Amino acid sequence: MTCVGTVTNGKVVLPPEADFPDGTQVEVTPVVTAHQTADFTEGLLQIAGKVRDLPSDLAANHDHYLHGHPKK
Numbered sequence: 600m601t602c603v604g605t606v607t608n609g610k611v612v613l614p615p616e617a618d619f620p621d622g623t624q625v626e627v628t629p630v631v632t633a634h635q636t637a638d639f640t641e642g643l644l645q646i647a648g649k650v651r652d653l654p655s656d657l658a659a660n661h662d663h664y665l666h667g668h669p670k671k
Contacts, residue, residue, distance in 0.1 A: 603630070 662668040
């Protein structure tokens with residue numbers, strides 16, 4: 600059974616028809632809305648292209664530059 604709940608005061612509140620017995624383990628996965636995705640994209644576009652003088656191989660070797668791993 601799958602149902603959708605809402606977080607209220609730090610607790611997940613399920614609809615009345617979600618009749619799970621006490622002790623039932625559940626998995627909670629947040630739902631990302633189109634509005635949240637648009638906000639993230641807008642924020643990313645505001646900083647895109649503003650950093651200068653990056654290494655030409657940054658995309659391929661970001662783990663090297665961020666964490667010191669060997670270059671690929």
